[in-house]
Amino acid sequence: MEITIRKGGADDVPAIVAMLDSAVVWLNAKGITDQWGTEPWSARAKAVSRVEEIVAEGTPWIAEIDGVPAGTVTLTPHPAPYVAPAGEPEVYVHILATDGRFHGRGVGAALLAHAVEETRRQGLSLLRVDCFAGGEGRLVEYYERQGFTRTEPFTVGDWPGQVLEVRV
Template sequence: MDDTTSGIQIRRGGPADAPAVLDMLDSAVLWMNDRGNTEQWGTTPFSELPQGPELVDRYLTENLPYIAEVDGTPAATLVLDSGPNPKSPIAPAKEPERYVRLLVTHRRFAGQELGSALLAHAVEETRRAGVGLLRVDCWAGGGGELVAYYERHGFTSTETFLAGTWPGQVLAQRVG
């Protein structure tokens, strides 16, 4: 995808993007913590978590990663999979699906609608694959702001879950 009006280009990601994705995640943790949100992703930057770099490597090699670039600089990422994490409390759908495993924007690119562009790309990739269902799960705490974000992008809340004490929400979107 090339969005020439905003200078956004979306491309397939890969292992070479790991440092940029870790930087995106670290910036998000810092930003959330500065706003008082220490529950969603904790307080430790992803790059310093024992499993952080390994998780990012798996996202970039075992899934379908997409990178949104602004003027050639990696600025946001979305990772698609064929279902939720098997270790999560979320059941796979009873039909083929695409599942958003990660969506994050580097905070210095906040407000440029990169998440919106990546979600639209995920819808198109799901449609192109001949799959009719796109799902995502997210943190349901903090007044539900993240849930509302996905609802504004065409998702409908379907089920809630707890991962330990972490409140989550699954959302779905039919792709025709």
């Protein structure tokens, strides 16, 4: 099994939303409903619009296994609106998701390694991401295993989040 990563574009939004839908099903099957809820992204017009905006603002990347979209990440030069800018040029990870059929195959790790290389290619030294900090911090720990370090926690409504960074 080889993971290939290709640059995506606006035409990939339906595939990205489908991967997010699949990730919700996978999370819910694990009993995790407070990260992304229980409703598919595709059923929420605001969520689909947000994906379209992020893809338009940044560079989407699609990980494929045997030609099938298995995961995605979009890199932008700025964080989400609820996170303070870094005060220096940065690359920011948005919409990191793995299709539920491909969990446990290293897709997320491959996309994050690609994000590190893209940051380096752009001549920048800061890569940041934010994630759900609930669920006993499992996602925060995942990013730490990928080389990220916790910086500032935040909340949006009752949703606990954590910003992490890696220097490249």
